[in-house]
Amino acid sequence: MSTTVxxxxxxxxxxxxQALRTEGYDGRVVLVGAEPGPPYDKPPLSKQFLSGARxxxxxxxxxxxxAHLARIELRLGSAARCLxxxxxxxxxADGAELAYDTCVIATGAAARPSPWPVRSGLHVVRTLADxxxxxxxxxxxxxxxxxxGGFVGAEVAATARGLGCAVTVVDPLPVPMGRLLGPEVGxxxxxxxxxxxxxxxxxxxxxxxxxxxxxLRVALTDKTVLPAATVVVGIGAVPNxxxxxxxxxxxxxxxxxxxFCRAVGTxxxxxxxxxxxWYHPGxxxxxxxxxxxxxxxxxxLVARNITRPEHPQPYAPVPYVWSxxxxxxxxxxxxxxxxxxxxxxGRLSGGTARxxxxxxxxxxxxxAAVTVNWPRALVECRRLLAGQAPFDTALDRVDRLAARAAGxxxxxx
Amino acid sequence: xxxxxxDFGACxxxxxxxxxxxxxxxxxxxxxxxxxxxxxxxxxxxxxQEAARSCPVSALTIEDA
Ligand SMILES: Cc1cc2nc3c(=O)[nH]c(=O)nc-3n(C[C@H](O)[C@H](O)[C@H](O)COP(=O)(O)OP(=O)(O)OC[C@H]3O[C@@H](n4cnc5c(N)ncnc54)[C@H](O)[C@@H]3O)c2cc1C
Ligand code: SF4
Numbered sequence: 001m002s003t004t005v006x007x008x009x010x011x012x013x014x015x016x017x018q019a020l021r022t023e024g025y026d027g028r029v030v031l032v033g034a035e036p037g038p039p040y041d042k043p044p045l046s047k048q049f050l051s052g053a054r055x056x057x058x059x060x061x062x063x064x065x066x067a068h069l070a071r072i073e074l075r076l077g078s079a080a081r082c083l084x085x086x087x088x089x090x091x092x093a094d095g096a097e098l099a100y101d102t103c104v105i106a107t108g109a110a111a112r113p114s115p116w117p118v119r120s121g122l123h124v125v126r127t128l129a130d131x132x133x134x135x136x137x138x139x140x141x142x143x144x145x146x147x148x149g150g151f152v153g154a155e156v157a158a159t160a161r162g163l164g165c166a167v168t169v170v171d172p173l174p175v176p177m178g179r180l181l182g183p184e185v186g187x188x189x190x191x192x193x194x195x196x197x198x199x200x201x202x203x204x205x206x207x208x209x210x211x212x213x214x215x216l217r218v219a220l221t222d223k224t225v226l227p228a229a230t231v232v233v234g235i236g237a238v239p240n241x242x243x244x245x246x247x248x249x250x251x252x253x254x255x256x257x258x259x260f261c262r263a264v265g266t267x268x269x270x271x272x273x274x275x276x277x278w279y280h281p282g283x284x285x286x287x288x289x290x291x292x293x294x295x296x297x298x299x300x301l302v303a304r305n306i307t308r309p310e311h312p313q314p315y316a317p318v319p320y321v322w323s324x325x326x327x328x329x330x331x332x333x334x335x336x337x338x339x340x341x342x343x344x345x346g347r348l349s350g351g352t353a354r355x356x357x358x359x360x361x362x363x364x365x366x367x368a369a370v371t372v373n374w375p376r377a378l379v380e381c382r383r384l385l386a387g388q389a390p391f392d393t394a395l396d397r398v399d400r401l402a403a404r405a406a407g408x409x410x411x412x413x
Numbered sequence: 414x415x416x417x418x419x420d421f422g423a424c425x426x427x428x429x430x431x432x433x434x435x436x437x438x439x440x441x442x443x444x445x446x447x448x449x450x451x452x453x454x455x456x457x458x459x460x461x462q463e464a465a466r467s468c469p470v471s472a473l474t475i476e477d478a
Contacts, residue, residue, distance in 0.1 A: 018466060022459045043469060293429055296467045322427055322469075329426065329444075375426030375444030382432055405442050 002027035004306060005090055005098050007080045008106035008240075009033025011041060012273025012295035014061045016104050017072045019303030029072045030098060031062075032090070034107075035127070036077035038063060043292055045131035046155035047324050051162055052135065056128060080107070083247040085266055102268045102306050105244070105255050106299070109237035109274040109290060114147075116206070121213025122231045125152055137213065137230040142166040145218045145228040147206050149176030151323045153234035154189070157198050158326045160232075167198045168226055170218070174203035181336055181370055185357045188348040188372075189325075195350070196326045201226075237290055239275045252277060254288045259314040261302050270306065272298040282316040283335075291321040318385045327351050331378040334359065334368030334385045341391070345398050348372055354405070356381075358398060360391030369394075377401050414452045416476050417461070421445055423472040430473055433464030438473075446472065 004020060006013045009031050017031045033039060039061040048054040067074050078094040083103065090098045111124035123134040134156075138144065142165030146157045149171035157169045173179060178186025193200050205221040209231055218226040239254040249263050250256040254277035256264050261278050263269040271278070273295035277288040297317050305312045323330045336342075339359035346355025356371035358381065366389050369381035377398050384394045417437060426444030430437075437457075439447045453461055458475070465473035 015466060019463060022462050024459070041469075292469060293427075293432075293467065296429070300463045300467075320429075320432070331427070373444075375428055375440055376442050379428045379431050379440050382428065383435075386432075401442075 002101040003030065003099065004028070004102040004104065005030045005032060005100040006104040006106060007032045007083075007090065008108055008273070008275070009035070009039040009062075009074075009076060010106070010108055010273070010295075011061060011292060012108065012275075012299050013104070013106035014039045015296050015299035016106060016272055016303050017067075018062070018070055019300045020306065021070045021072070023303050023307040025303070025307045027101070029070075030100075031067070031072050031074055031076075032078070032080055032092065032098070033074075033076045034079035034093075037128070038076075040128050042126070045128065046125055046152050047159060049128070050125075050131050050135050050138075050156065050159045056132075059128070080243055083244055083249070083269075085248055085269060088268065100268075102270070104302055104306075105263070105269065105271040105275055106273045106295075107240040107243070107275050108295075109239045111233075112236045112238050114209075114233040114235075116209035116233075118209055118216065118231075119212050121211070121216050121229065122209060122233065124233050125156060126237070134230070134232060138163050138165055140214070141229060143168065143226070143228050144230045144232065145170060145216075145226050146232045146234060147171075147218075148234035148236070149173070149200070149202060150234060150236070151321070153232070154193070154325050155323060156232050156234060157193060158196065158324075161196055161198050161326075165230075168201060169193060169198060170201045170204055170206055170220065170226075172203065172205040172221075176202060180332070181357070182339070182342060182359075185342070185344070185348065185370060188353075191349060192326055192328060237274065239277075239288065241275055252286075256286065259316075260305050260312040261298060261315050262305070262312075270302045272302045278315060280316055281314050289319055291319060293320045318382060320382060328353065328372050329375070330370065330372055331375065332368065332370045333378060333382045334366070336368035336370070338367045343395055345377075345395070346374065346402050355402075356398065358391065358395055364390055364392075366391050366394040369398075376405070415455070415458055415461075416452055417448050417450065417465075418474045418476055419446050419448055420472040420474075423470050424468075425470050425472075427469050429467040429469065430464050433467050434461050437461055438464065 078092040111126040175186040177189035208219045216228040255271040257278035259279045359368040361367040371378040
């Protein structure tokens, strides 16, 4: 009987193991994870779990019983230490060795560590334990300083504010969300913080953090000092690929894979999720994506390619990410970085915001869309993006959706 | 025959299900999932199971009936 060992027990790993069964794989499936507890989901860690709206058991991805029913052998609580590609063996931190026929690397990413060494009160948010520790500090009250105005930073700011803390978000970029969405649309996200009483110090870097929990001081590059009870550092993530250093696999800010998500130079090692840098045939380049939906879609594709190796399918997804901040449900599809133009549809301000922006590239096609509180429009845009629709066609469709929504009683436009 | 179910209260309109199985799932103007069919054939089961598992809030299930 053949054995597939999946390394990493968060969403990419769990979904790969489940999808192998759905695809009819009948060999052994072993799921290896560094953390001892049941596999859990990450998006709630800056949202509902941090706020207390969801408990730990409500973010579980795979219970022991579900694993048993799907014949997934759980090997949790011991990290993988080294992969011997030639001998097809995986060694774990506890000394155990697992032989495999196929190996899937799904070790994800870790929070980029804080460059400021303080003893207590400074947090990153990547694991369930991180989020629980931050929650305990937030419940003691503010002020809270969040370093980093990206998705995770903005979500933590919104949640901390919801818990009653005074919050300041600091970011060296003048318009943090502008890097992804352009300055005009990005400015609406800055206004979103301010409307909820969260202070922003954008365009300002952090020089040092000193002190300890309850009595921290955040020194900014403009020479002001912010007092803080708690500091949260949300400055990105780094792929967990260091443990593969001696394996001979090609690593370059992630595990380098071909368009079938196979580690280059191997026939039986795959990667999925935040750790995978694969050749995206649509973009003509290697990309690594740190979004939940990518982890799930890539997991499904890897399972299919393992089960049907004679007909491997290339992986060419349209990127998609959501973020919940304050009273906004934000959804982004496509690659706004490719845009040369954009048009705003609907309204992107205030608590009753319902609108979006469409982005077009120099070939005249739709290349990305962002929506606020308007899932219906984003679904349409994901379809249009998948079909490589012209920008004008897409704009026309979304305009018509807006008109239809406006015609209904209770609509917000 | 397998039957599609949705927890309409849990649905957050992320629409991964629509991307995965547009023949079975759609989304309405309020951003809530719509089931386009109730019963599905066994040959569609793997694909729809994957679409259901792509829901970030586990709002979708497929039951045996
Ligand atoms: C706070 C937070 C909020 C987020 N919110 C959103 C959101 O709203 N929308 C969205 O699209 N995305 C969001 N994301 C991103 C999304 O959660 C990730 O893209 C997703 O978790 C990636 O899954 P993964 O399984 O590839 O990696 P990870 O989730 O990083 O999991 C990797 C797993 O591998 C384990 N591991 C690591 N090294 C080893 C080893 N050597 N041996 C064994 N196991 C190992 C880790 O312990 C971990 O369990 C968020 C992320 C965070 C941190
Ligand atoms: S994926 Fe889940 S949350 Fe999203 S629309 Fe479908 S059922 Fe609703």
